[in-house]
Every structure is written in C-alpha cells, then in structure tokens.
Amino acid sequence: MTFADASALERIGDNGWAGEIQPGWDILGNANGGYVLAMAARAGVLASGRPDPVTITGHFLAPAGAGPITIDTEVLKEGRRFATVAATVRNGKGRALVAALGSYGELTAFEGPERVEAEPPDLPSVDQCIKVVATDTLPPPFMANVDLRVHPEDVPAAVGSSGYPRVRGWFRWAHEEALDTIGLVVAADAFPPTIFNANLPVAWTPTLELTTHIRERPESGEWLRCSFHTRFITGGFLEEDGELWDEDGRLIAQSRQLALLPRA
Amino acid sequence: MTFADASALERIGDNGWAGEIQPGWDILGNANGGYVLAMAARAGVLASGRPDPVTITGHFLAPAGAGPITIDTEVLKEGRRFATVAATVRNGKGRALVAALGSYGELTAFEGPERVEAEPPDLPSVDQCIKVVATDTLPPPFMANVDLRVHPEDVPAAVGSSGYPRVRGWFRWAHEEALDTIGLVVAADAFPPTIFNANLPVAWTPTLELTTHIRERPESGEWLRCSFHTRFITGGFLEEDGELWDEDGRLIAQSRQLALLPRA
Numbered sequence: 309m310t311f312a313d314a315s316a317l318e319r320i321g322d323n324g325w326a327g328e329i330q331p332g333w334d335i336l337g338n339a340n341g342g343y344v345l346a347m348a349a350r351a352g353v354l355a356s357g358r359p360d361p362v363t364i365t366g367h368f369l370a371p372a373g374a375g376p377i378t379i380d381t382e383v384l385k386e387g388r389r390f391a392t393v394a395a396t397v398r399n400g401k402g403r404a405l406v407a408a409l410g411s412y413g414e415l416t417a418f419e420g421p422e423r424v425e426a427e428p429p430d431l432p433s434v435d436q437c438i439k440v441v442a443t444d445t446l447p448p449p450f451m452a453n454v455d456l457r458v459h460p461e462d463v464p465a466a467v468g469s470s471g472y473p474r475v476r477g478w479f480r481w482a483h484e485e486a487l488d489t490i491g492l493v494v495a496a497d498a499f500p501p502t503i504f505n506a507n508l509p510v511a512w513t514p515t516l517e518l519t520t521h522i523r524e525r526p527e528s529g530e531w532l533r534c535s536f537h538t539r540f541i542t543g544g545f546l547e548e549d550g551e552l553w554d555e556d557g558r559l560i561a562q563s564r565q566l567a568l569l570p571r572a
Numbered sequence: 573m574t575f576a577d578a579s580a581l582e583r584i585g586d587n588g589w590a591g592e593i594q595p596g597w598d599i600l601g602n603a604n605g606g607y608v609l610a611m612a613a614r615a616g617v618l619a620s621g622r623p624d625p626v627t628i629t630g631h632f633l634a635p636a637g638a639g640p641i642t643i644d645t646e647v648l649k650e651g652r653r654f655a656t657v658a659a660t661v662r663n664g665k666g667r668a669l670v671a672a673l674g675s676y677g678e679l680t681a682f683e684g685p686e687r688v689e690a691e692p693p694d695l696p697s698v699d700q701c702i703k704v705v706a707t708d709t710l711p712p713p714f715m716a717n718v719d720l721r722v723h724p725e726d727v728p729a730a731v732g733s734s735g736y737p738r739v740r741g742w743f744r745w746a747h748e749e750a751l752d753t754i755g756l757v758v759a760a761d762a763f764p765p766t767i768f769n770a771n772l773p774v775a776w777t778p779t780l781e782l783t784t785h786i787r788e789r790p791e792s793g794e795w796l797r798c799s800f801h802t803r804f805i806t807g808g809f810l811e812e813d814g815e816l817w818d819e820d821g822r823l824i825a826q827s828r829q830l831a832l833l834p835r836a
Contacts, residue, residue: 542686
C-alpha cells in the first residue's frame with residue numbers, strides 16, 4: 309500500500325479528520341511514530357490549506373495499533389506566509405496517541421542568501437548498502453513499506469560495524485510513489501535506532517518527541533541520502549539528529565528526536 | 573527584576589493562567605521569544621504538577637509587547653513519568669502570541685547508560701569574553717536581565733571575528749538568582765543570532781519555532797557554557813543549534829530553532 313493511501317484522511321465535521329492506521333506499518337505491533345505523526349501533518353495541511361509542513365513537532369502519548377483514528381485540528385494562526393495548527397490523533401476509543409504542533413506554508417515561496425557549512429553523508433552506492441528486509445519481528449513489518457539501504461558500517465550485525473551510535477543510508481518508498489513533504493515526516497523516523505549500533509544493553513528507545521524541519525521539497529532524484537546520529541546518551545535520555553539530503557546534495561530536512569532509554 | 577518575578581503566573585479558572593510580559597525583556601519593543609515561551613513552560617509545570625519541562629516546542633505567532641497575558645493549558649496526557657501539555661499564550665486583546673507543546677516530568681527520576689560523543693564548547697574565561705551590554709536599541713534592553721559573555725571570535729565588530737555563523741559564550745542571570753529548568757528555555761534563546769557573525773546582509777532572523785530538550789537540572793556552578801551554530805542557510809530559512817553545558821562539563825540542554833531570513 310502506498311503512503312498516500314495508508315495516510316489518507318477524510319473530513320468529519322469542521323475541525324476533525326478520520327483515517328486508519330494500516331496494518332503492516334508497525335514495529336512489533338505499534339505503528340511507526342513518524343507514520344502517525346505524518347497523518348497529523350496531513351491533517352494540518354488540510355486544515356490550513358497550505359501545501360507543506362515547514363516545522364512539525366509530535367509528542368508520542370501512547371502506542372498506536374492498527375485501526376481507525378480521528379484527528380482534531382485547531383488552527384491557531386492564519387498568517388500571510390504560515391498557518392500554525394495543533395492536531396491530536398486519537399484511536400477509536402478516544403485515547404490520545406500523538407499530539408502535534410506544526411507550522412505550514414508554501415516552501416517554494418521563500419528565498420534568501422545561501423550558505424552551507426556541511427556535507428551530505430558519505431554513503432556507498434545504493435547497491436553497496438544493506439537492504440533492510442521486513443520480518444514478523446525485527447526488522448519490523450514497517451520495513452515492507454519503505455526501502456532502506458543502510459551503510460555497512462552502521463549495521464550492528466555486519467562485519468566492520470563502527471560501534472558508533474549512528475545510522476546512515478538511503479531512503480525511498482517501497483512502492484512506486486513520489487516522496488512529498490508529508491512523507492518526509494516518515495523518512496525522518498524510518499531508520500533503526502542509532503543506539504542499536506552502539507553495543508549498549510538497550511532493547512528499544514521509545515520516542516518522547518520528534519521535530520522535523522522541512523527545508524526543501526524532495527523533487528530531485530528517487531533516493532534520499534540520510535544520516536542519523538546520537539551524541540548524548542545521558543540521564544536516561546538520548547537525542548537522534550537526522551539529516552535528509554537529495555541526490556543533488558541539497559538538504560531537504562533536519563530532524564531531532566528525544567528518546568528514552570528503558571530504566572535499568 | 574528576577575526571571576522568577578518576571579515570569580510569575582497566577583491561576584485563573586480551571587485551565588488558565590495570568591501573567592505579565594514585563595517591560596525591559598524586549599528586543600526593539602518585542603519580548604524575547606524564549607522569555608514568552610518560558611512562561612508557557614511555567615504554565616505547563618503548574619498545570620501538570622511536574623517540576624521540569626523535558627522537551628518543549630514553541631511556535632511564535634505574533635510579536636509580544638509588554639503587558640498582561642493569559643495562558644490556556646490543556647493537559648493531553650497524564651502518565652506515570654510524563655505529562656504532556658499544550659499551552660497558548662495570548663495578549664490582553666486575546667491575540668495568540670506563542671503556541672507551545674511540552675512534556676513535563678521529574679528529570680532526576682531517569683537513569684541509564686552514559687555515552688557522550690562531544691566536548692563542551694571551548695571558551696576563554698568569563699573575564700576574557702566580551703560582556704553584552706544593554707542599550708535602548710541593539711544590543712537590546714533584554715540584555716540587562718541576562719549576563720552574557722561572548723567569545724571574542726564570535727562578536728561581529730571585534731577584531732578577529734571568525735565570520736562563521738556561530739555564537740559561543742557564558743550565560744547567567746543578571747540578577748542573583750538560581751537558574752532552574754524553566755529558565756533554561758530563556759537561556760536557549762538569549763544569545764544574539766548566529767548570523768550576525770556571518771557577514772550576510774540580514775538585519776534580523778525572526779524565529780518560527782524553537783524546541784529545547786532539558787537533559788539535566790543546572791545545579792553545578794553559576795555559569796552555563798553555551799554554543800549556538802548554524803550549518804544550513806538555505807531556501808529562506810536557517811536553523812540554530814544550541815548546546816548548554818554546566819561548569820562541570822555536563823550537557824544541560826540542547827536546542828534547535830528554525831528562523832526566517834527576511835525576503836530579499
């Protein structure tokens with residue numbers, strides 16, 4: 309199923325939207341957080357009438373199983389350049405799953421001086437990276453919907469794994485579909501946790517909050533060149549900093565999430 | 573006036589708070605964004621009964637002048653470890669100034685393995701840095717409430733300015749007052765814009781969104797060792813990535829904001 313179909317929404321009432329968390333977009337039964345947040349982003353786009361999420365933050369309140377959802381939206385500002393929308397995703401029982409706050413606009417309407425103090429991540433070619441294949445457990449079913457090719461140095465089981473809390477790789481949809489700015493919210497949360505590569509006794513790192521800045525529309529090439537790394541594992545938390553670049557070497561999006569380390 | 577006094581709130585009704593944006597906390601007449609967002613964080617602490625903002629995002633909707641404000645809060649989740657609160661700051665006319673979404677908890681309740689792949693910013697001693705002195709224009713009146721000492725390489729007018737879009741320096745309150753986790757939200761937005769140091773034709777960079785992760789309580793030493801830098805000035809936007817460390821070399825907070833470059 310394409311992302312467009314899996315995240316489709318219909319209007320219910322003045323400030324509400326209905327959709328369905330599809331089976332198969334999950335990690336051990338819980339829907340990928342980026343996927344659920346992207347549905348909130350779609351609700352924000354629809355509620356605001358603006359085409360692009362520019363910056364969107366999600367707080368993850370409860371695990372999301374497959375099934376019907378509703379999204380309540382509140383347009384907090386309608387400005388010339390941006391609209392700001394709060395959105396709450398709830399399951400069929402009314403339980404809040406994700407709270408989102410985003411600003412929406414038309415990304416192509418902005419310009420200014422350019423200066424980049426960074427390089428795209430250094431990746432082997434797509435064919436030289438390791439494809440993540442979905443299983444019933446881990447890697448999760450979600451991986452059947454995205455096509456991830458991970459740098460061999462960043463695969464825990466691979467010979468030559470760096471042991472550094474970093475994951476780099478290529479991203480595209482698994483099914484033929486153009487990536488849009490809503491889909492970027494999924495791409496920012498699609499890769500395995502950085503910490504899996506760091507030889508620490510951690511089974512999972514639940515995300516508390518994820519913020520993605522969309523800097524450009526992903527209109528160049530089929531693949532995104534991605535990098536996620538963690539610099540601070542402290543106090544029971546870690547951050548994951550993401551960069552998503554296009555094939556022309558333009559930064560498309562930046563992300564940062566705050567995740568929890570399970571208690572010892 | 574101390575930050576505690578300048579950001580004090582009183583309850584009005586079940587889900588509302590009243591306070592006042594104080595004169596003198598402004599940049600050219602508009603209150604510092606971190607200061608207004610910190611008032612939303614205080615409302616979140618009060619509404620949730622949790623002592624610390626853990627991750628808080630603000631979207632800046634309108635310039636905030638001095639005067640009375642109200643803050644509406646909605647507690648979206650009350651969990652064992654975290655509560656998540658949406659807060660909207662409005663001025664006396666009911667206009668929304670800042671929309672905030674935060675998760676709150678008790679930071680000292682968490683622990684886990686530790687691994688840090690970073691160093692605190694390299695700064696000259698406080699006395700060897702350049703104190704930012706408030707004026708009626710720029711540097712703004714706000715600088716009378718914070719005590720900023722900026723790395724000489726990061727002061728545009730100084731001999732030896734690097735031209736790199738970065739600001740590093742020391743932070744404490746100007747008036748004798750312990751810094752708490754709510755105050756960190758101000759510290760994350762207190763320094764001059766990184767781009768002032770980059771020799772670009774830009775007068776101001778309005779913040780669209782600011783997210784701060786509070787990683788530890790700032791309980792060690794008087795000063796924070798801070799660094800803010802910008803890697804991507806593209807498409808009419810720039811990000812500012814901040815790190816706030818204590819005097820013992822512990823990361824206290826990370827921040828990232830998305831700001832606009834004024835249209836050419």
